[in-house]
Amino acid sequence: MRNRRKLNRWFLITLPPVALAGVGLARIARSEPVPAPQVRFEQAAKPLLTQYCAGCHGPKKAVDGVNLARFTDVVAIQKDQATWRKVLHQLRDRTMPPRNAPQPSTQQREQLVDWLTQTLDNVDEGLLEKNPGRVLIHRLSRAEYNNTVRDLLGVSSRPADQFPADGGGGGGFDNNADTLFIPPILMERYLSAAGDVVREAPKERILFLKPGKKLLPRDAARKTLSFFASRGFRRPVEPVELANLVRLYDQAVSRRQKHEEALRYALKAVLVSPSFLFRVERDQPSPEPYLLGDYELASRLSYFLWSNMPDDELFKLAGAKRLHDPQVLDAQVTRMLKDPKADAFAESFVSQWLRIRELQTTAQPDPRRFPTYTPTLRDAMYQETVQFFGSVLRDNSSLLKLLDADYTYLNEELAKHYGFEGISGPQMRRVALTDKNRGGVLTMGSVLTITSYPQRTSPVLRGKWVLEEVLGAPIPPPPPNAGGLPADDAPKAGQTFRQRLELHRTKPECASCHSRMDPIGFGLENFDVVGRWRTKIGSETVDSSAQLPTGEKFQGAPELKALILARKEEFARNLTEKMLAYSLGRGLEPYDIPTVRRITKTLADDGYRSSTLVREIVKSYPFQYRKNL
Numbered sequence: 001m002r003n004r005r006k007l008n009r010w011f012l013i014t015l016p017p018v019a020l021a022g023v024g025l026a027r028i029a030r031s032e033p034v035p036a037p038q039v040r041f042e043q044a045a046k047p048l049l050t051q052y053c054a055g056c057h058g059p060k061k062a063v064d065g066v067n068l069a070r071f072t073d074v075v076a077i078q079k080d081q082a083t084w085r086k087v088l089h090q091l092r093d094r095t096m097p098p099r100n101a102p103q104p105s106t107q108q109r110e111q112l113v114d115w116l117t118q119t120l121d122n123v124d125e126g127l128l129e130k131n132p133g134r135v136l137i138h139r140l141s142r143a144e145y146n147n148t149v150r151d152l153l154g155v156s157s158r159p160a161d162q163f164p165a166d167g168g169g170g171g172g173f174d175n176n177a178d179t180l181f182i183p184p185i186l187m188e189r190y191l192s193a194a195g196d197v198v199r200e201a202p203k204e205r206i207l208f209l210k211p212g213k214k215l216l217p218r219d220a221a222r223k224t225l226s227f228f229a230s231r232g233f234r235r236p237v238e239p240v241e242l243a244n245l246v247r248l249y250d251q252a253v254s255r256r257q258k259h260e261e262a263l264r265y266a267l268k269a270v271l272v273s274p275s276f277l278f279r280v281e282r283d284q285p286s287p288e289p290y291l292l293g294d295y296e297l298a299s300r301l302s303y304f305l306w307s308n309m310p311d312d313e314l315f316k317l318a319g320a321k322r323l324h325d326p327q328v329l330d331a332q333v334t335r336m337l338k339d340p341k342a343d344a345f346a347e348s349f350v351s352q353w354l355r356i357r358e359l360q361t362t363a364q365p366d367p368r369r370f371p372t373y374t375p376t377l378r379d380a381m382y383q384e385t386v387q388f389f390g391s392v393l394r395d396n397s398s399l400l401k402l403l404d405a406d407y408t409y410l411n412e413e414l415a416k417h418y419g420f421e422g423i424s425g426p427q428m429r430r431v432a433l434t435d436k437n438r439g440g441v442l443t444m445g446s447v448l449t450i451t452s453y454p455q456r457t458s459p460v461l462r463g464k465w466v467l468e469e470v471l472g473a474p475i476p477p478p479p480p481n482a483g484g485l486p487a488d489d490a491p492k493a494g495q496t497f498r499q500r501l502e503l504h505r506t507k508p509e510c511a512s513c514h515s516r517m518d519p520i521g522f523g524l525e526n527f528d529v530v531g532r533w534r535t536k537i538g539s540e541t542v543d544s545s546a547q548l549p550t551g552e553k554f555q556g557a558p559e560l561k562a563l564i565l566a567r568k569e570e571f572a573r574n575l576t577e578k579m580l581a582y583s584l585g586r587g588l589e590p591y592d593i594p595t596v597r598r599i600t601k602t603l604a605d606d607g608y609r610s611s612t613l614v615r616e617i618v619k620s621y622p623f624q625y626r627k628n629l
Contacts, residue, residue, distance in 0.1 A: 041074050044115045052097050052104050053087075077116075078123040081590030088116045092476050106511070123593060131591040132289050132625035138279040138585050139180040141166045143348055145193075147308040147341075149271070152232055153201040159193035171581025171588065173352050175303075178586065194271035198264040206263055217259045221249045225266055233275040234309055235295040236319075245269060279303065281626055289627040294318035301332065301618060304583040306341040307348055326619065333615050337393055346390035353578050354469055356385050356446040365529050366454040372417065373449075373530045376426075380414040381445040381531070383428050388441070391430065396611045399575060399603075400568055403470070404440040404561045407432050417445065419533055436558045437526065437533065442466065443557050445531030452529040456489035459501065459521025466520045471567060472574025475513050489537055496540050498522070519546035523560035572608060573600045576617075583617050595620050 049068055056063045059070075068087070071077050077084050090096035091113050097103060104112070140148060142160035149155055164186055166174035174180075209224050211217040225245040229237035237245075245266045252262035270276055279299055284290045292300065298310040298318040310318065314332065317323045323332070336342060351357045359382050365373045387409040392401055410431045415423035418438065423431060433439050441447055451461040467473045489497040501518060525544045528534045535542055545555040554560055564571070576599050581588050588596070599616040606612040617623055 041072075041077070045112055048104060048108055048112050052102060055101070056097075074119055075127065077119055079127050081120060081123070081128070084116060084120055085590060088113065088120065091116070092474075094476060120590070121593065125594040125597075128591050128594065130289070130621070131589075132622040132627055133584065133586060133589055133592065134627055134629060135281070135584060135586050136177045138175075138177040138281075139182065140277055140279065141175045141180060141307075143307050143344065144175070144303060145277075147306070147344060148232075148276075149193075149197050151308055151311070152228065153197055153267075154205040155197050155200045157196065157200055159196055162193070163189050168352070171578060171586070173349075173582045173585075175307075175348070175582065175585050176587065190272050190277065194268045197271060198267050201264070201267075203260065206267070207260060211259060217253075218246070218249070221259070221263055221266070222246050224263060225249065225270075228267055229270050229273075229275075231309065231315070232270045233273070234279070234299045241273075241275070283628045286628070289625045291324070292624055292626060294321050294323045297323050297624065300583075300623065301329075301336070303585075304618070305333070305336045305345050305614070306339070307344040308341055324624070329618060330615060333611065333618055337396075337611060337614065342393065343386075343390055346393055347386045349579065349582055350386055350389040351382070353575075353582075354385065354441060354447060355450055355465075356382055358450040359446055363450045363452075364454055365449065365452070369455060370528075370530050374413075377413050377417060377445075377530075378449075380411050380428065381449065384409045384414060385441060385444050385446045387428055388444075393610050393614075396609055399572065399608045399610050399613065400565060402441055402575075403565050403568075403571065405433070406439060408438065408444070414445065417530070417532060437556065440561060442470070442524065442561060442564070443527065443531075448524065448527045448531035449529065453487060455487050455529070456497065457521075457525060457527070457529055459498075459518050459525065460514065461521070462524050463517030463520035463522075466564065467516060470564065470574065471570045472577065473516075473570070475517060478510070478513070497537070498525075498543060515549050519548050520560065522546040523554060524557060526556060568608070569600070569604065572603055576600050576603065576613060579613060580617050580620070580622070584622055592622060595622055 053068055055061065057066045057068045059067060066083065071080070071084075087096070091109060094109075142163050142165075145160040145163070146158045149159065164183055167179035167181070168174050168176065206224070209215065209220045211220045222242065226237055226242055229241060229245060233241075248266040248269055249262045252265040253259075257265065274280070281292065281296045295310075295315075295318045298314040301323075302308055302310040302314055313335075314323070317328060317332070322328050359378050363378075367373070388405070389402065391397070391409070392399065407430055409428045410418070410420065410423055411426050411428050412424045413426070415421075415431070420431070420435075423429075437443065447465065448457075448462070451465045452458055453461075464475050467475060492500070495503075501514075523544055523546055525537075525542050526533060526535070544557075545553070547553045548563065552563055554563055573596065576596050577588055580592070580596065580599070599613065599620065602616050603609075603613050
């Protein structure tokens with residue numbers, strides 16, 4: 001409590017309220033690709049809605065105020081995206097109709113889900129409100145805090161590692177403003193971290209202006225505090241804010257503290273100010289969406305590509321009001337992607353998109369069965385994926401290389417783990433691949449490990465991962481009566497694990513999802529729990545052949561990757577949605593559909609180049625505009 005009262009005294013302005021609202025509508029699931037809806041509403045959807053939904057959501061009884069009978073055509077459905085995406089989610093997740101009500105067959109449910117998916121996704125742009133969305137006041141995430149204090153004051157420690165973990169919000173990223181809450185313990189940690197940071201800051205960093213005959217100590221303090229506050233607040237410091245900081249300096253001097261000590265005392269207030277802890281974008285007196293200010297755009301850009309505050313060049317361009325110039329913005333994106341600071345973006349984005357952070361938490365291969373899986377091997381697996389993604393960004397390569405490539409990043413331990421010779425030392429380095437079974441994220445140890453159980457691989461988990469994280473086609477949760485499978489893959493009762501899984505798929509309630517997931521996972525069965533190549537499971541030869549629901553037959557990882565590359569439009573759209581959500585710090589909403597569609601088309605026209613995706617996001621309407629509540 002004492003520290004909390006002390007923290008309140010450090011705040012120079014009232015802490016802005018942080019909304020605790022839930023995440024907005026998540027992006028919908030997509031099934032196998034089909035053409036835009038051509039079947040009339042009356043034939044494809046209305047009979048099923050009438051039979052299974054109208055009893056509770058019709059003109060006579062509208063539970064929760066939802067009357068689906070008032071929607072009589074496709075346009076009406078497309079206009080009310082919020083209502084119908086909720087319907088879609090509940091149909092897909094089998095939460096509606098309720099369990100005690102008559103249920104559609106699996107085929108009927110899939111028919112309605114597919115029709116709604118395509119109807120809502122292929123909406124005419126003119127039907128949707130032009131809306132850039134609004135990001136709630138955005139607290140710095142732990143990574144952003146560490147990077148910002150490092151570049152602001154030259155410290156090498158990572159104080160935010162001691163903060164409570166950031167939650168994952170819409171889009172699945174921990175920079176989502178809706179879930180960056182302020183628990184009481186975090187306020188305590190802010191005060192402690194601020195003290196540690198200002199003590200650690202190098203003397204030459206703090207005293208870059210030294211008092212002398214022509215510069216009085218108080219004047220030097222004012223200029224120093226103005227510099228650090230402006231950089232820390234990501235905008236020019238306001239006169240009243242600077243006056244408050246100078247007053248703190250004066251109070252310290254009055255207590256007979258030396259100039260340097262008094263400066264550090266005042267700088268601590270910068271680090272606990274809401275203007276530092278939050279990325280504040282101020283409302284404008286306009287009922288309509290409006291263009292971000294240059295400093296706000298600089299901040300969005302730098303935290304997107306660097307997880308860090310703007311540097312001197314961005315600050316200078318913002319001050320000159322040049323950052324909205326398309327040519328200037330393009331040049332900055334090019335510069336920033338080539339800067340080593342972009343490594344922070346590569347790690348933060350890809351580790352959350354592909355979920356490889358789970359290597360540090362939930363992925364726990366059985367140490368008795370897999371004794372070679374060491375902490376250093378785990379870290380090398382993680383770095384392989386991060387550095388590979390970083391190279392695609394840095395080289396402006398085709399994003400399709402993420403699915404299949406002729407190189408990767410290895411050190412000696414990981415190379416031996418994969419069965420490669422001629423690589424020595426602990427440093428990760430780029431290595432050319434001649435083995436077609438490797439290449440791309442699907443066959444990396446990080447992904448193969450997080451999609452396995454401790455004692456066996458899981459075609460189900462691996463297929464689900466590909467559908468959800470690569471193709472953007474989420475799988476609904478299993479029904480309550482789905483049953484389970486054994487923890488290991490040893491043959492039982494004369495049946496291999498694959499045979500038992502295929503028997504599991506014959507259950508009507510399981511077949512629809514498993515027919516999509518399992519074949520993909522079978523294509524990766526030559527890789528064991530920790531991503532090593534294998535040709536046998538026990539005494540049985542690995543069977544990596546499979547057939548997709550659409551009829552294509554394949555065998556092994558190379559042919560599987562080729563089939564996924566044939567669905568590059570789905571991959572590009574999913575990646576666009578993920579990166580756009582990450583860049584905005586919010587989940588995507590129905591009104592973002594035109595932006596996603598426009599970016600995806602431009603990306604395809606330019607050969608899926610990585611810089612094109614980043615540039616189109618930075619130039620997009622939701623990235624450059626905002627609106628008041």
